[in-house]
Every structure is written in structure tokens, then in C-alpha cells.
Ligand code: NAD
């Protein structure tokens with residue numbers, strides 16, 4: 001079996017659903033259920049005998065040790081993290097705790113467990129760490145996309161905390177020989193995306209008649225990948241990646257934030273026209289820029305394509321329209337998310353931004 005951490009979050013839950021669709025092998029989900037963890041994402045598999053949920057944190061060394069000893073997974077896939085840049089700017093401490101200290105605790109627990117395994121099991125074992133392209137910092141408009149050897153230049157408390165955990169993973173391979181794999185993916189979008197991030201926030205706000213707040217001039221560029229393609233890339237790296245290596249994952253799909261929001265509005269105009277016939281784009285407003293806002297991310301995914309044969313399958317047009325439709329078809333998911341801690345966060349964050 002494999003152990004997934006943070007499997008109740010956006011990407012982790014998509015990964016578990018895809019894993020159980022494609023594999024017979026059982027999966028255990030260790031998740032602390034922070035505001036971002038939502039077990040509703042996994043209702044389709046909660047009765048599946050191949051799936052087991054364990055409530056707990058990767059920072060709990062006793063739990064991690066007990067779980068590894070009892071279940072003896074052949075791999076650990078680590079999604080558990082604090083993941084939202086704006087939250088890291090307002091409150092970095094949680095990011096340092098989870099993404100550095102707790103992640104260290106997990107890696108250390110995995111190392112001790114791995115060292116106790118018989119030789120063949122040690123050779124076969126994998127620790128896959130899900131990192132981000134944000135550790136590489138920001139690109140100018142004309143600069144080539146990030147390759148795996150791009151220098152680390154994290155600019156936010158979030159990306160700095162992810163960079164720290166990447167360094168630990170690297171050191172555990174170099175020093176102890178732990179068979180690690182690290183992936184750096186660009187911005188994901190798709191079903192179950194928590195509506196604090198750009199794409200789901202804009203869909204949900206548009207439908208609820210709220211403003212669509214674009215930071216700064218809206219010309220920042222992100223490289224978008226449909227979440228199911230990210231999951232297939234992780235499965236590819238897990239099965240064919242070389243221990244100690246890092247792999248960039250991206251969709252070769254750069255868009256400005258303004259383009260993204262306009263495209264969402266156009267899809268909603270088609271799928272759910274407003275009763276008064278007015279365009280959703282009228283709800284767009286420009287607000288104070290994010291502090292330290294990275295201008296551009298772009299991923300060069302040549303290595304994973306050439307060495308492991310992975311390519312994304314979903315075009316941005318198809319992925320975005322499926323995503324918009326998913327949110328239209330799941331209003332109850334949205335309203336349950338919004339009735340929780342999400343609403344408190346939205347109030348705290350946006351009331352402090354000035355309209356420009
Ligand atoms: P998310 O915030 O939606 O989910 C994080 C999950 O981790 C939640 O279920 C949460 O409950 C859990 N968690 C948090 N702290 C924990 C702890 N101490 N122990 C156990 N579980 C804990 O995040 P996401 O968007 O699904 O991202 C998953 C991973 O992928 C993160 O490591 C993130 O850095 C990385 N990543 C995300 C993107 C993206 O666009 N979302 C892109 C590239 C990489």
C-alpha cells in the first residue's frame with residue numbers, strides 16, 4: 001500500500017480518487033484536517049476497502065512511527081502543507097510549523113522506518129515530496145521557463161517554507177540514501193479547489209454577485225495545469241522516477257490573471273447567463289497588489305517528458321470549462337465550505353484591501 005499525507009486537500013483528494021480508479025493497491029490518507037482538508041471530497045471512496053483515513057498530523061512523531069510500522073507502505077506521497085500564499089503573508093508561523101518543522105518530523109520518521117526495512121524493501125521504497133514551482137522565484141517576461149536546475153529564490157513565507165522542506169528532502173537522500181523524489185508543479189486548477197485561490201474564488205464570487213478582485217494590474221502570469229494531469233504526473237514519477245531526482249511538472253499554459261478572470265466570466269455568460277443579460281466581467285475590480293507578488297511563473301517540463309514519457313492530456317480550454325461546470329453542479333459543496341472557516345478568512349483578508 002501507499003501512504004498519502006494531506007489527502008483531504010485539493011490535490012491530495014484528486015490524487016486518491018485517481019489512484020483508486022487506476023490501481024488495486026490500497027491507500028492510507030493521513031490528514032490533520034485543517035481548514036483546507038475536506039473529507040467530503042472523498043465520499044466516493046470512503047466505503048472502499050482499499051481506502052483508509054487516519055486523522056492526525058505529520059508533526060506527530062509517535063503517530064507517524066506507529067502508522068509506518070503498522071502499515072508498512074511501499075511509498076509515502078507527501079501533499080500535507082499550508083498552501084495559500086496570501087495566508088502565509090498574513091500569518092507565516094503556521095507555514096514554518098507545517099511546511100518546515102512538521103515536514104522534517106515526517107521525513108525523519110520515514111527515514112527511521114526505512115532504515116529498519118529488509119534490503120529489498122529499502123530498495124523499492126520511495127518518499128515522494130510534492131513541492132512547487134514557487135521555490136524558484138519570479139521570472140521576467142522574456143526569461144526562459146524554470147528548469148530543475150534553476151536557482152532557488154523563494155519570495156514569500158510560503159515558498160520559503162516549501163524551499164526549506166525541499167532542502168531537507170535533498171539532504172536526506174544525499175546523507176542517508178533515502179530514496180526520495182521531488183516534484184515542482186505549476187498552478188493547478190480543477191474540482192475540489194478551495195475557493196480562496198484565484199480560479200475557484202472567481203467562479204464562486206461571480207455566481208454570488210460579488211466583486212472579482214484582481215490584485216495590482218492583473219498582468220502577473222501563472223502556468224496552469226489541470227489537477228488530474230498533475231496527479232498522473234505524480235503517479236508517473238512514483239513508478240518511474242529516479243531516486244534523488246527532481247522533476248518539473250507543468251502544462252505549458254501561461255496566462256495573465258486578467259485573461260483567466262475574463263475567460264471564466266465568458267464561460268459563465270454561456271453556461272449560466274445572468275437574468276438581466278449583463279456580463280459577469282462587470283463584476284471585475286482591481287485591488288491592492290499582493291505584497292512581494294511574483295510576476296511570472298513558467299515551467300519547462302522537458303525532463304519529465306523526455307525521461308519518463310509524461311505529457312499533460314487536458315487543454316486549458318477544456319479543463320477550465322470542466323472546472324466551471326463542476327462548480328455549477330456542486331453548489332452544496334461550495335456552500336458547506338463557505339459556511340466554515342473559509343468565510344472568516346475571506347472577511348479578514350478582503351476587508352483590508354482597498355479598492356483602486
Ligand atoms: P491544500 O491546502 O488544498 O491541502 C493541504 C492538505 O494538507 C489539507 O487537507 C490539510 O488538512 C492537510 N494538512 C495541513 N497540515 C497538515 C499536517 N500537519 N499534517 C497532515 N495534514 C496536513 O493544498 P493543495 O493545493 O492540495 O496542495 C498540496 C501540495 O501541493 C502542497 O504541498 C502544495 O505546496 C503543493 N502544490 C500545490 C499547487 C497548487 O496549485 N495548489 C501547485 C504545486 C504544488
Ligand code: DAU
Nearest residue numbers: 083084085132133134186187196197198213214215220257
Ligand atoms: O505555482 C504553484 C502555486 O500556485 C502553489 O504552490 C500554491 O500552493 C498555490 O496556491 C498557487 O499559488 P499562487 O499564489 O500562484 O495562486 P493563487 O490562486 O493564490 O493566485 C494566483 C494568481 O492570482 C496570483 O498572481 C495572485 C492572483 N490573485 C489571487 C487571488 C486569490 C488575484 O489577483 N486575486 C485574488 O483574489
